[in-house]
Amino acid sequence: MKTDIKLSGVGGQGILSIATVIGQAATASGINLKQAEVHGMSQRGGDVQSDLRLSTEEIFSDQIPLGGADLIISMEPMEALRYLPYLSADGVIVTSSKPFVNIPNYPDENALMEELGRYTVHSLDIENIALSIQAPKSANMVLLGMAAKYIGIISEQDLKEAIRAVFSRKGEKVVEDNIKAFEKGYESIQ
Amino acid sequence: MKEKRLLLGDEAIALGAIYSGLSGVYAYPGTPSTEITEFIQNDPLAKERGIRSRWCTNEKTAMEAALGMSYAGKRAMVCMKHVGMNVCADAFVNSAITGVNGGIVVIAADDPSMHSSQNEQDSRFYGKFAMIPIIEPSNQQECFDCMAHAFELSEKLRLPVLLRMVTRLAHSRAAVNIGVPCQQNCLKPDDERGRWVLLPGNARKQYDSLISKQPEIESCALESPYNxxxxxxxxxxxxxxxxxxxxxxxxxxxxxxxxxxxxxxxxxxxxxxxxxxxxxxxxxxxxxxxxxxxxxxxxxxxxxxxxxxxxxxxxxxxxxxxxxxxxxFGKTSSAVYQKAVNISPRPPQLCQGCGHRDVYTALNKVLEEYPTARVFGDIGCYTLGALPPFRAIDSCVDMGASITMAKGAADAGLYPAIAVIGDSTFTHSGMTSLLDAVNDNSPITVILSDNLTTAMTGGQNSAGTHKFEAICLALGVEREHLHVVVPLPKNMDSITETIRREIDYKGVSVIIPQRECMQTLSRKMRAKKNSTK
The missing domain is CATH 3.40.50.920 (Rossmann fold)
Structure with missing residues (x-):
């Protein structure tokens, strides 16, 4: 059994925290994992992506092949579309619906959302949801909650345990905010 | 039961080195190698053992210091990105002639596809050139395991070992089984002067000895657990x-x-x-x-x-x-969906509020009055000044080339010739360039954009922080043509006036716009806020 996930977003949006939580959950439950990140210049407001591969078998390549991703998790709608050639035939896109516009030639938003809508996509204004539960910094955990249903190889419960483990050093309030955000996201996909 | 940790390839190398009895890591930051040294700087066992890990001024000083530690009998590691090998090549190649006492492992992190580099040179050629063993791990577990192997090999052959990484392994995480740390070497300086004093008579003997080791080096590769x-x-x-x-x-x-x-x-x-x-x-x-x-x-x-x-x-x-x-292997690519229509490139850019932005705004404003001006850039965040909206630089080649290229162009009669260089790049390789310019009294204007850190690689300490005026004066820049300014929009008039005046001066001038990097500043403020909570 395997789940290949493409994580995407804009530098600074927190996609690596999502990767850390999934990585923690995978390690705790004895699932093999490889997670390739891009560091360096691309952090500065540019596009960032990470390949996350989970499997009960040995994983060789650090990168996901074209057409291989079971899931695209994106903090930004255009960045979700960027990795379309990596999505598998029955792959799912889980994304924030709110564009992050820091370039002059950002595409027309209606056209963008229309194009996204042609695929199996779950999009929500995750920042707004995070705000509504007074956890503005936990938008990425709302997104992870939305994606949880599709990360078949790891249970929802294991992901929550991982959130506790990853954020525990930042205090109980941060842990609770993130768990609440995760649950909000998870509930939205029932 | 063995401990298991989720580690980047870079981190696995770092931990592998610590567990192999490392006594010092010497490095200059560079993607994709930076995380190796950062890991050692923060590791509890490394702290407990007092492993030396501060950033070096450049890759050559790093390589030489490692050779010194090896001479004294201890295990040392040198880390750099691939182009750093060009900087340390003199010391690196000659370390194969002297050989080592304590083991030396040199990590060169290559960047095929140039994710964050100006070429994709392959460091294995350097290993072959120096005629030493090269190790190229295939996965994170091998990164950890091969460090002990590399140090043992280095001490057995009495040669440095080159370890070649690539971006995808350096920056990819996987679970790694961790063993038991071994002891560090004791101080035991080498007594064989003939190995270390490379006068031609000694060097010829050492070179013969290196040649005669080649069959043994190859048989080590034949028996390697990694082949x-x-x-x-x-x-x-x-x-x-x-x-x-x-x-x-x-x-x-x-x-x-x-x-x-x-x-x-x-x-x-x-x-x-x-x-x-x-x-x-x-x-x-x-x-x-x-x-x-x-x-x-x-x-x-x-x-x-x-x-x-x-x-x-x-x-x-x-x-x-x-x-x-x-x-x-004859199978076709399996993309199901074609590239999307509604996407645009999103290149990296200078952060909002970054001092480099104000520097380029001022420079562009002044240069409207000097249509023949050329701006020679350098390696760092400020290379992004090449992109819109600034489009402010005409070249970017290698660490320190801004000043020396501006000088050469000025020698050819180009005017105004302007160099833009960052603080860390200046101490890495720009100081000798400035000395050349001073000695020739070249009519160039150097903008030493100082953000008090090595920003592009994530905010490591910069070797010359708070020393730049003293360095420039000591290299012979005249006091009246050395200016420190604070790059903020409110100071725009005085900055443009300073740039204009110094362009008109037909000798070497240095303007130092000095303001802390937004990233390191906000990190410090967050840390302060958390500590007062």
């Missing part, structure tokens, strides 16, 4: 897969092939011959340049069929990936 021959169908295709190339071959899993997994050099010729006699042809799958493929021609018969990057079976440039390796 492995996996024989498949007789008369089928053979693959030589080095480093992470092996993973892509396994992922593609072509039927019936035989694989020589190669992670330690020099190329073990016997294994290659075994593979060739078992197979009908050989495909070479290596990340970077065709290092193995070129050498095979000298090992196998002239008409033996070899393919790889040179023959076009794999792309000549760029990194390997599961798609191009799969395609090399």
């Amino acid at each position: 492995r021959l996996e024989l498949g169908k007789e008369g089928g295709t053979g693959v030589i897969a080095s480093g992470i190339g092996y993973n892509y071959v396994k992922e593609a899993s072509p039927e019936g092939i035989s694989i020589l997994k190669l992670s330690q050099y020099p190329i073990p010729k016997e294994e290659v011959k075994k593979l060739s006699s078992h197979c009908s042809d050989i495909v070479v799958v290596e990340d970077g340049q065709p290092f193995i493929e070129e050498q095979l021609k000298a090992i196998l018969a002239a008409d033996y069929p070899i393919s790889g990057r040179l023959t076009g079976r794999l792309p000549r440039t760029g990194e390997l990936n599961p798609d191009n390796v799969t395609a090399a």
Whole structure:
């Protein structure tokens, strides 16, 4: 059994925290994992992506092949579309619906959302949801909650345990905010 | 039970080195190598053992200091990105002539596809050039394990060992089994002066000794636990897969092939011959340049069929990936959905509020009055000034080239010739350039944009912080042509006036716009806020 996930977003949006939580959950439950990140210049407001591969078998390549991703998790709608050639035939896109516009030639938003809508996509204004539960910094955990249903190889419960483990050093309030955000996201996909 | 940790390839190397009894790491930050040294700087065992880990001024000072630690009997590691090898090449190549006392492992992190670099040179050529063993791990576990092996090999052969990484392994995480740390070496300086004083008479002997070690180095590669021959169908295709190339071959899993997994050099010729006699042809799958493929021609018969990057079976440039390796074995790429329509490139950019922005705004404003001006840039965040909206620089070549290229262009009669260089790049390789310019009284204007950190690689300490005025004066820049300004929009008039005045001065002037990097500043403020909570 395997789940290949493409994580995407804009530098600074927190996609690596999502990767850390999934990585923690995978390690705790004895699932093999490889997670390739891009560091360096691309952090500065540019596009960032990470390949996350989970499997009960040995994983060789650090990168996901074209057409291989079971899931695209994106903090930004255009960045979700960027990795379309990596999505598998029955792959799912889980994304924030709110564009992050820091370039002059950002595409027309209606056209963008229309194009996204042609695929199996779950999009929500995750920042707004995070705000509504007074956890503005936990938008990425709302997104992870939305994606949880599709990360078949790891249970929802294991992901929550991982959130506790990853954020525990930042205090109980941060842990609770993130768990609440995760649950909000998870509930939205029932 | 063994401890398991989730580690980046870089971190696995760092922890592997600490567990191998490392006493010092010497490095200059550079993507994708930076995380190795950062890990050691923060590791509790490294702290407990007092492992020396502060950033060095450049890769050459790093290599030489490591050689000194080795001379004294202890194990040292040098880390850099691939182009850093060019900077330390003098010390690196000669360290193979002196040989080592305590083990030395040099980590060169290559960047095929140039994710964050200006070329994709393959560091394995440096290892062959210096005639020393090269190790190229295939996965994170090998990164950890091979460090102990590399240090033992280094001390056994009394030679430095080169370890070659690539971006995809350096920056990819996987679970790694951790063993038990071994002790550090004791202080035991080398007494053989003849090895270390490379006067021609001694150097010739040392070079002969290096040559005579070559068969032993090759037999170490033959017996290496990281090289492995996996024989498949007789008369089928053979693959030589080095480093992470092996993973892509396994992922593609072509039927019936035989694989020589190669992670330690020099190329073990016997294994290659075994593979060739078992197979009908050989495909070479290596990340970077065709290092193995070129050498095979000298090992196998002239008409033996070899393919790889040179023959076009794999792309000549760029990194390997599961798609191009799969395609090399006749399977087609399997994208289901085509590229989306509604996407635009999102290049990296200077942060909002960054001082470099104000520097370029001021410079562009002044240069409207000087249409013949050229701006020679350098390596750092401020290279992004080449992109819109600034489009402010005309060149960016190598660390420190801004000042010396401006000087050379001024020598040719170009005016105004302006250099833009960052603080860390200036101490890395710009100080000697400035001395040349001062000695020739070259009519150049140097903008030393000081953000008090090595920003592009994530905010490491910068070697010259708070010393730049003193350095420039000591190199002979005249007091009245050395200015420190604060790059903020409110100071724009006085900054533009200073730039204009110094362009009009026909000698060396240095303007230092000085304001802390937004990233390191906000990190400090967050830390302060958390500590007062």
